[in-house]
Amino acid sequence: MQPQRIESPSTGARLPRLYEILLKAYGPQGWWPLPSRAGARGFDDRGYHPGDYRPPRSPAGRFEIIMGAVLTQNTAWKNAEMALRRLQGAGVRLPPDVLGRDRRRLAELIRSSGYFNQKERKLRGLARMFHAPGALSLSAPPARDLLLAAWGIGEETADSILLYAFGVSSFVVDAYTRRLLGRLGFLSGNELYGEIQRLFHDALPLRPGLFNEYHALIVEHAKTRCRVKPLCGGCPVRFCPSHPDRALETPA
DNA sequence: CGCCAGGTGGGAT
DNA sequence: ATCCCACATGGC
Numbered sequence: 001m002q003p004q005r006i007e008s009p010s011t012g013a014r015l016p017r018l019y020e021i022l023l024k025a026y027g028p029q030g031w032w033p034l035p036s037r038a039g040a041r042g043f044d045d046r047g048y049h050p051g052d053y054r055p056p057r058s059p060a061g062r063f064e065i066i067m068g069a070v071l072t073q074n075t076a077w078k079n080a081e082m083a084l085r086r087l088q089g090a091g092v093r094l095p096p097d098v099l100g101r102d103r104r105r106l107a108e109l110i111r112s113s114g115y116f117n118q119k120e121r122k123l124r125g126l127a128r129m130f131h132a133p134g135a136l137s138l139s140a141p142p143a144r145d146l147l148l149a150a151w152g153i154g155e156e157t158a159d160s161i162l163l164y165a166f167g168v169s170s171f172v173v174d175a176y177t178r179r180l181l182g183r184l185g186f187l188s189g190n191e192l193y194g195e196i197q198r199l200f201h202d203a204l205p206l207r208p209g210l211f212n213e214y215h216a217l218i219v220e221h222a223k224t225r226c227r228v229k230p231l232c233g234g235c236p237v238r239f240c241p242s243h244p245d246r247a248l249e250t251p252a
Numbered sequence: 253c254g255c256c257a258g259g260t261g262g263g264a265t
Numbered sequence: 266a267t268c269c270c271a272c273a274t275g276g277c
Binding site for chain 3: 074076079114115
Binding site: 068069070072073074075076077078079080114115118122151152153154155156157160172174175176177215216218219222223227228 | 255256257258259260261
């Protein structure tokens with residue numbers, strides 16, 4: 001018999017715990033924000049709606065999330081939000097609105113989000129997919145494969161669309177998720193997107209409301225504390241190897 | 253100023 | 266498969 005060893009809790013056991021910690025620390029996040037609804041009943045002045053995990057039922061609401069998912073690629077939400085507001089102001093809300101715009105002018109509307117030439121092409125491609133007869137519908141969740149077949153739609157954007165526009169339990173893995181899980185010691189560093197996603201899918205009940213909140217909480221935590229240069233003071237995640245309290249446990 | 257932000261596709265190795 | 270780069274603006 002080998003000497004008994006205290007095993008650290010598995011990643012699978014810690015992911016649900018991490019969720020509880022983050023939720024307690026930061027509270028419900030109210031994703032996905034809809035700037036077009038800012039100030040409306042149940043929405044704050046930026047379009048967040050804490051406590052309501054239902055995706056929009058309207059095609060315009062869903063397409064706003066789809067456009068936002070593209071506009072925020074490698075870009076601060078603030079910049080994507082400005083672009084979204086300009087699109088709304090110009091009457092671009094649904095696929096035919098996109099398809100009917102001059103390319104040059106559409107790109108100009110979304111300038112603030114960066115990469116605007118590429119993103120214009122991505123919006124146009126998605127608009128065509130959701131507009132063409134017999135193609136994807138805004139009334140029912142699309143197959144992940146079909147979203148991925150669109151130019152400019154990778155795994156993260158596809159999962160954001162599935163989860164936040166359609167309420168499908170597909171966990172969103174972004175740069176923040178990698179950074180946080182890496183620091184927690186859950187990753188070796190070379191994991192593929194799907195491998196990280198599987199950690200969440202295997203460890204949690206497949207509920208869209210839970211996935212919605214969890215990803216949003218990771219973003220909030222990574223933006224405010226677990227930054228590139230981490231601010232570990234007062235961090236709520238006590239089991240993190242980098243947590244200040246750990247230094248006290250180190251033997252002399 | 254430089255760094256960073258809710259990635260993705262394409263080409264070289 | 267895996268690395269490397271282009272794509273671009275705005276906030277801190």
